Amino acid sequence: xxxxxxxxxxxxxxxxxxxxxxxxxxxxxxxxxxxxxxxxxxxxxxxxxxxxxxxxxxxxxxxxxxxxxxxxxxxxxxxxxxxxxxxxxxxxxxxxxxxxxxxxxxxxxxxxxxxxxxxxxxxxxxxxxxxxxxxxxxxxxxxxxxxxxxxxxxxxxxxxxxxxxxxxxxxxxxxxxxxxxxxxxxxxxxxxxxxxxxxxxxxxxxxxxxxxxxxxxxxxxxxxxxxxxxxxxxxxxxxxxxxxxxxx
Amino acid sequence: xxxxxxxxxxxxxxxxxxxxxxxxxxxxxxxxxxxxxxxxxxxxxxxxxxxxxxxxxxxxxxxxxxxxxxxxxxxxxxxxxxxxxxxxxxxxxxxxxxxxxxxxxxxxxxxxxxxxxxxxxxxxxxxxxxxxxxxxxxxxxxxxxxxxxxxxxxxxxxxxxxxxxxxxxxxxxxxxxxxxxxxxxxxxxxxxxxxxxxxxxxxxxxxxxxxxxxxxxxxxxxxxxxxxxxxxxxxxxxxxxxxxxxxxxxxxxxxxxxxxxxxxxxxxxxxxxxxxxxxxxxx
Numbered sequence: 207x208x209x210x211x212x213x214x215x216x217x218x219x220x221x222x223x224x225x226x227x228x229x230x231x232x233x234x235x236x237x238x239x240x241x242x243x244x245x246x247x248x249x250x251x252x253x254x255x256x257x258x259x260x261x262x263x264x265x266x267x268x269x270x271x272x273x274x275x276x277x278x279x280x281x282x283x284x285x286x287x288x289x290x291x292x293x294x295x296x297x298x299x300x301x302x303x304x305x306x307x308x309x310x311x312x313x314x315x316x317x318x319x320x321x322x323x324x325x326x327x328x329x330x331x332x333x334x335x336x337x338x339x340x341x342x343x344x345x346x347x348x349x350x351x352x353x354x355x356x357x358x359x360x361x362x363x364x365x366x367x368x369x370x371x372x373x374x375x376x377x378x379x380x381x382x383x384x385x386x387x388x389x390x391x392x393x394x395x396x397x398x399x400x401x402x403x404x405x406x407x408x409x410x411x412x413x414x415x416x417x418x419x420x421x422x423x424x425x426x427x428x429x430x431x432x433x434x435x436x437x438x439x440x441x442x443x444x445x446x447x448x449x450x451x452x453x454x
Numbered sequence: 455x456x457x458x459x460x461x462x463x464x465x466x467x468x469x470x471x472x473x474x475x476x477x478x479x480x481x482x483x484x485x486x487x488x489x490x491x492x493x494x495x496x497x498x499x500x501x502x503x504x505x506x507x508x509x510x511x512x513x514x515x516x517x518x519x520x521x522x523x524x525x526x527x528x529x530x531x532x533x534x535x536x537x538x539x540x541x542x543x544x545x546x547x548x549x550x551x552x553x554x555x556x557x558x559x560x561x562x563x564x565x566x567x568x569x570x571x572x573x574x575x576x577x578x579x580x581x582x583x584x585x586x587x588x589x590x591x592x593x594x595x596x597x598x599x600x601x602x603x604x605x606x607x608x609x610x611x612x613x614x615x616x617x618x619x620x621x622x623x624x625x626x627x628x629x630x631x632x633x634x635x636x637x638x639x640x641x642x643x644x645x646x647x648x649x650x651x652x653x654x655x656x657x658x659x660x661x662x663x664x665x666x667x668x669x670x671x672x673x674x675x676x677x678x679x680x681x682x683x684x685x686x687x688x689x690x691x692x693x694x695x696x697x698x699x700x701x702x703x704x705x706x707x708x709x710x711x712x713x714x715x716x717x718x719x720x721x722x723x724x725x726x727x728x729x730x731x732x733x734x735x736x737x
Contacts, residue, residue: 214590335551335590359550362592366544408545411507415540416559416606417533419526424549425557425570427588 208271213333217262223336225435226328232443233324236450237317245453246316249446253323261331275322283315334358339426352422367401457483457614457645463513465499473499475669486640487647488656490692491666497649501616505536534563537607541618543599552602553587559610577609581635597628617648657695658718665690681715697722
């Protein structure tokens, strides 16, 4: 939901998604091309600043969205920093600090950080509906897009249904003890399964009523300043790649 | 001229429950029709018959005087003329963006991109949702979702618009706004058929009232004729419109003597105001 909020309420909401995706792609290229950790870190910082200062995504929200990925990255880096050895004498396992790996860890860590910043730039400034429309223009197979559209829509329908069920159960002491909570959760899962089936049928009937007999086709949104956005994205993205390339 | 006719239509669901049990009714072109009935009386089943989502097990449906053709092309033709708006918007809206969802029906009619774009814009304007074109469906209120549902059907430019309990779940303001949308659609020449539990709304709005009971159309009456009778409503377990009860009481007390019968609370109040002013002027 945090990602959704930002995607709809940022300054660049109306900018062309193609331009934003291109800039993010340049960010990825720059991240992977960065020769030293300092440059990769600088690119990550640059992308984060563009997202927060440029698109107007609140810094606190940015960090909250990034936190799970950062935690995962930190754990991955730690696992690279230590190596497990099987001791020949005692036959036991021992953990060893691998100082020689420090440079490589810094390299991988900062590159991942820059790639994460590029991805966050895209998802925090572009609603998924715009991204799906962009993928449609890029000729991604229809069946994949239809699945994405339906899954995305259903995500909200079911989160609402789940919230309602949860509230109704809590109001009747459904979660008063751990045993009751387990039972209530089971009932909710069973109920939602039935609802999925019913709603899938309902959607099928609604589609039939609107004369659908095959693929789901939708209109493509238009953007007033798409060309200007693309030029700006190309300049910005080019600058990122140039920085990365200049120090290699 | 009758646009849609049902003649002794019967339909039973696979679980054995009766949907329609010899239902006959007709909808006149350009009219406003309210379908009244208690829960389970067969309103939704009837609606699903109107554009061929369900096929009668016996009996016949005619559209513009011609029996409905249930072939693929026949259904395509029928569904482009009869649009259904379902009761729960979340079961009808399946695209994440407003304009994408509205464009779904016109694309299914095989229209080109430019015409679809025009139709989407005009349908959204007709329901007062043009500012929400690029909003996500899940960020809309219940009433707004209902409007988008109507726009999705309007964009197909139907002759007959069928709405399943459109007022359910709407607050009073949204109901008034919705009535304005319905009046506008009627002014465009669209025939309207809607299901409702609200006898006061049906009396105020409809030209014809169809009463459903146990899978049958118990009666089809001219809404104005209720002023002279109304027993037919009590026969199917429905109350009289509140404004009609009040009017009768006022007449019996000698407080209201106008020939015309008000159809809504607001109309009654303005007639009473007029009467008071007239009496003051005379005295």
